[in-house]
Amino acid sequence: MKGEFLSEKTKAVLWKVVLEYREKRKMALLRNNLEYENFREELYQIKKKAISEIESLKKKAISALKENGINVFEAKDVKEAREIIEKLAEGKTKIIKSKSNVFNEIEEEGFLTDKELTETDLGDFICQIMGEKESHPVLPAIHLTPEEIAKKIKEKFNVDLESKPEKIANFVRNLLREKISQSEIGISGANAITSDGKILILENEGNISLVSKWPQTHIIVSGFEKIVENLESALKIVKASAIWGTGQDFPVYVSIISGPSKTADIQNQVVIGAQGAREVNLILIDNGRTKLLKEGFEELLYCINCGACLNFCPVFHQIGRNYGSKYLGSKGIIFAGFSESFKKAVDSNCFSCTSCMACYQNCPVKINLPELMKKLRGYLEKENLQTGVNKEMIENIREFGNPFGKTEEGKIPKRLYCC
Numbered sequence: 001m002k003g004e005f006l007s008e009k010t011k012a013v014l015w016k017v018v019l020e021y022r023e024k025r026k027m028a029l030l031r032n033n034l035e036y037e038n039f040r041e042e043l044y045q046i047k048k049k050a051i052s053e054i055e056s057l058k059k060k061a062i063s064a065l066k067e068n069g070i071n072v073f074e075a076k077d078v079k080e081a082r083e084i085i086e087k088l089a090e091g092k093t094k095i096i097k098s099k100s101n102v103f104n105e106i107e108e109e110g111f112l113t114d115k116e117l118t119e120t121d122l123g124d125f126i127c128q129i130m131g132e133k134e135s136h137p138v139l140p141a142i143h144l145t146p147e148e149i150a151k152k153i154k155e156k157f158n159v160d161l162e163s164k165p166e167k168i169a170n171f172v173r174n175l176l177r178e179k180i181s182q183s184e185i186g187i188s189g190a191n192a193i194t195s196d197g198k199i200l201i202l203e204n205e206g207n208i209s210l211v212s213k214w215p216q217t218h219i220i221v222s223g224f225e226k227i228v229e230n231l232e233s234a235l236k237i238v239k240a241s242a243i244w245g246t247g248q249d250f251p252v253y254v255s256i257i258s259g260p261s262k263t264a265d266i267q268n269q270v271v272i273g274a275q276g277a278r279e280v281n282l283i284l285i286d287n288g289r290t291k292l293l294k295e296g297f298e299e300l301l302y303c304i305n306c307g308a309c310l311n312f313c314p315v316f317h318q319i320g321r322n323y324g325s326k327y328l329g330s331k332g333i334i335f336a337g338f339s340e341s342f343k344k345a346v347d348s349n350c351f352s353c354t355s356c357m358a359c360y361q362n363c364p365v366k367i368n369l370p371e372l373m374k375k376l377r378g379y380l381e382k383e384n385l386q387t388g389v390n391k392e393m394i395e396n397i398r399e400f401g402n403p404f405g406k407t408e409e410g411k412i413p414k415r416l417y418c419c
Contacts, residue, residue, distance in 0.1 A: 001315070001318070001319055001322070001349055001352045002322065002347060002349055003319050003322025003323075003349070004319070004322065005318055005319055006143075006317070006318060006319065006320045009145075010143045010320070011317060011318075013142065013143070013145075014142065014143075014317055015317070017139070017142060018311045018312065020247075021246070021247050021311060022247075022311075023247070024246070024247025024248070025243055025244065025247040027247070028242070028243045028247050028248060028249050029243060031249055032239070032243070032249055034243075039240070039364070040363075040364055040365070040366050041366070042236065043236060043237065043240050043304075043364050043365045043366075044302065044365050044366040046228060046229075046233045046236060046237070047228070047237075047301075047302035047304075047365050048302065049229065050225075050227060050228045050229060050233070051225060051293075051298050051301050051302060052298075053229075054224065054225065054227065054293070054301075057195045057227045057228070057229065058224050058227055058284070060195040060196070061193055061194065061195045061196075061197060061227050062074075062284075063197075064195065064196050064197025065193075065197045065199075065282060067197065068197045068258050068259040069259040069260050069262075069272065069280070070197070070199075070257075070258075070259055070260070070280045070281070070282055071279070071280070071281045071282070072281075072282045072284065073281065073282070073283045073284070074224075074283075074284050074286070075283055075284070075285045075286065075287070076286045076287075077285075077286065077287050078105055078106040078108075078285075078287055078339075081105075081106045081221065081283055081285050081287070082106050082108075082111055084283055085106075085112070085187075085219060085221075085283070086112070088185070088217065088219055088281055089112070089115060089185055089219075092115070092184040092185050092217070093114075093115050093116055093184065094115070094116050094118075094179075094182050094183045094184050094185070095112065095115050095116065095117045095118070095183065095184070095185045095186075095187060096117075096118050096120050096176075096179060096180055096183040096185070096186050096187070096210075096211050096214075096215065097117060097118065097119055097120060097124075097186070097187040097188070097211065098119075098120050098121055098186075098187070098188040098189070098203070098207055098208040098211045098212075099119075099121040099123075099124055099140070099189065099208075100187065100188055100189030100221055101137055101189060101305050101327060102189050102221045102222055102223050102285060103187060103189060103221050104326050104327075105285065105287055105326045105339065106221070106285070106287075118176070118179045118183075120176055120179075120180065120205075120207035120208075120210070120211055121140070121205065121207060122141075122169060122172055122205060122207075123139060123140035123141040123142075124140050124141075125172055125176065126140075126141040126144060126149055126168075126172075127140050127141050127144075129152055129153070129156055130144060130148070130149070130152050132144065133321055134321070135320055135321050136307055136310060136328070137305055137306075137307040137310075137327070137328060138245045138246060138306065138307040139307075143320065145163075146163040146164060146165055146168060147163040149163070149168055150162070150163040150167075150168060153168070153171065157175075159171065176207070180207075180210050180211075180214055181214070183214060183215045184215055184216060184217065185215050185216075185217045185218075185219060186210075186211035186212055186213075186214065186215040186217070186218045186219070186277070187211070187218075187219045187220075187221065188201055188208055188211050188212055188218070188219075188220055188221075189201070189220065189221060189222060190220050190221075190222040190226050190282075191226065191234075191237065191238060191241060191304070191305075192226055192227075192228055192233075192234035192237045192238065193222060193226045193227045193228070193234075193282075194227070194228060194229070194230055194231050194233075194234050195227060195228070195229055195230065196230065196231075197258055198231060198234070198256050198257070198258050199220060199222075199256070199257040199258070199282065200234050200235070200237075200238055200254060200255070200256055200257075201220075201254070201255045201257070202238050202241055202242065202251035202253065202254050202255075203251060203252065203253050203254075203255075204246075204248075204251060204252040204253070205252075206252070206253060208253070208255065209253055209255060212255060212257065212276070212277060213261070213275070213276040213277060215277065216273070216277060216278045216279060217277060217278070217279045217281070218257075218260075218277040218279065218280045218281065219281045219283065220257075220280070220281065220282045220283065221283045221285065222282065222283070222284060222285065223284070223285055223286075223287070223289055223301075224284045224285070224286065224289060225289060225301035225302075225303075231256075235254075237304055238250075238251060238254055240304060240306070240364045240365075241304050241305075241306050243364070244304075244306040244308040244362075244363075244364040245306040245307060245308070257280065259280060260272050260273065260276070260277055260278055260279055260280045261273060261274040261275060261276030261277055261278065262274055287339045288335065288338035288339030288340075289301060289339075291338040291339075292334075292335075292338050295338070296375070297334060297338070297372055297375070297376075299367045299368060299372060300331060300334055300335065300367065300372060302365040302366075302367050303331055303365065303367060304364065304365060305327075306364060307328075308362045308363060308364060309329050309330065309331060309358075309359035309362060309363055309367075309369060310328055310329045310359075311362060312358040312359075312361075312362055313329060313330075313358055313359055314354060314356060314358070315349065315352045315353060315354065316328065316329055319349065319352070322348075322349060323348070323349050323352060324336075324348055324349075325340065325344055325345075325348045326339070326340075329359065329369075330353055330359055330369040330370070330372070330373050331367075331369065332348060333345050333348045333349065333350045333353075333373070333376070334369075334372055334373065334376050336348050337350075337376055337379065337380075342379060342380055342383050342385055343385065345376060345380065346380060346385050346387070350373065350376060350377065350380065351377070351386075351387050351390060353370065353373045355370040355373065355374065356370070357370055389417060393417055403417055404416070404417070
């Protein structure tokens, strides 16, 4: 495996959270009167149908969104996406941002560094001030203790805080309210987009409501795979995101955005720009997604980014964010292979996957990541990107019929390979 192993302290925190999460998820399903496998199958069919019809659904969605007054841009890669955002942000300096996995795809050194960009999700804000990378798509600061966070706040803001979650959250709330009140642009992701022109965004903290409504300009970045047929399907995905993401019955807030704010209160004349955003922009990013479709990896686009695949992954529990690239885990490795390079997939620990099926068993949309990983490894073999150890095992199998090499009865092989 490449990269440092997690500390024993971090592993213990992860397991505590994961075991609590499993019980919460079980209870949330019970309270919603949902049977685990039946709901998974329903979600699987929703995404399978949407992805199989994605081109026609995308055309319908773009047409409906534009008719509703939303500016829609399509970006074939991260370079185009960055250029669109930079153009939309011309002449503006203060940007607030909510959690967005797709935005993470397009970030790079130097991008928007001439702007003041503030993360508004508590976990992402903590990672930002700590100079740390997020360690989980739903719980980005899970690897950091309250003591470490309070110490950094003292260093950065000269404020003494008790190392308690509620004290830290309250301090950040007050600090961010000031940043939000000065903002000119809000950037968010999307959880689902309907073919009739509705964009759904879920949250617990309330920050996305402010990001999407307070600034004059709202920029939404999303992969086109978020498009589904109708609002009913989108709301089921929202429910699943809460249940599998954090073990909640339903998110605290769900925004359904169908256009910029408007009012017709004066003689029924429509005026764009009331108390919410005056301008809403949606950037639909490809960045390897079409390649995934063409190469038979369409299941990866069923993903709803709940992070459940990581929670019981034995590799993730050993090396954390070193397992993956822009996205964590097997999904991140496969996506890197088609959006970045096959070499990047290798460097992201592709060959560390044990095919244990824990990710598949915990995925709400039944993505068979272990099978997709095996398929990706076939591509890497064709590109001669096997690791040295893998090549050695393959040669041993060809020559001796086992991966260990020449063996002697009653003796342990000199090398016992794993993964």
